[in-house]
């Protein structure tokens with residue numbers, strides 16, 4: 001039986017938002033068993049649980065919103081938390097977008113490592129798939145089949161010859177996530193980057209936080225893995241599946257999927273409760289916020 005986990009101490013990081021280009025700072029705080037992953041938007045004071053009901057998935061990022069508050073580009077942080085099996089944490093954000101850092105989840109993994117991880121007194125719950133669930137959008141599809149572990153078989157296919165067809169197959173454990181998935185950076189094609197910037201997006205994007213691909217070459221330098229592109233799609237999937245709240249036990253197969261289809265699968269799972277069961281403890285404690293609100297003098301924003 002796995003016990004729930006949280007981080008041992010509060011820790012912070014800062015950077016710029018990929019799309020807004022604005023500086024932002026985040027704090028990760030320990031949280032009691034049963035909390036789940038909850039965002040605390042400092043500007044509005046609102047708390048937004050990382051649940052699909054609050055998610056708006058755009059083609060290029062996942063955003064959590066509640067009332068007037070919105071926090072963009074949450075998927076890489078959620079991916080690190082879920083990839084390392086952190087069940088309970090409060091993410092406090094100053095700004096409206098999670099910093100992009102190097103475009104991968106590796107800096108978040110390092111942050112969690114520095115904070116430390118601790119087991120809690122209550123058993124962890126998993127959502128175990130018992131019957132296959134599939135979502136489609138044209139030629140793109142995403143499927144989850146019964147399995148006692150969480151595994152991924154992800155395929156992408158791009159016309160660009162530098163990306164082409166890539167496939168990643170493997171079980172996602174904290175160890176495999178840390179080594180094989182977390183370092184994979186987000187990517188974009190030079191023509192799309194120009195288009196996004198013309199629409200006021202990707203303002204914080206640079207060659208230091210995004211793999212940029214031209215027709216003939218990788219503009220941003222050496223890749224971290226020959227198949228870094230598909231590994232990043234797995235990273236995004238792990239983050240978007242965190243919107244299920246419970247860690248998934250199932251075998252996921254994906255073809256040319258993305259944030260929108262990932263969230264569609266989450267919704268399809270939650271609306272078909274006869275196709276899964278919760279294993280372990282399934283009770284969630286009411287969120288009582290006994291995390292430190294008074295953090296003393298806050299460091300100045302990074303610019």
Ligand SMILES: [Zn+2]
Nearest residue numbers: 075076186236
């Ligand atoms: Zn991503």
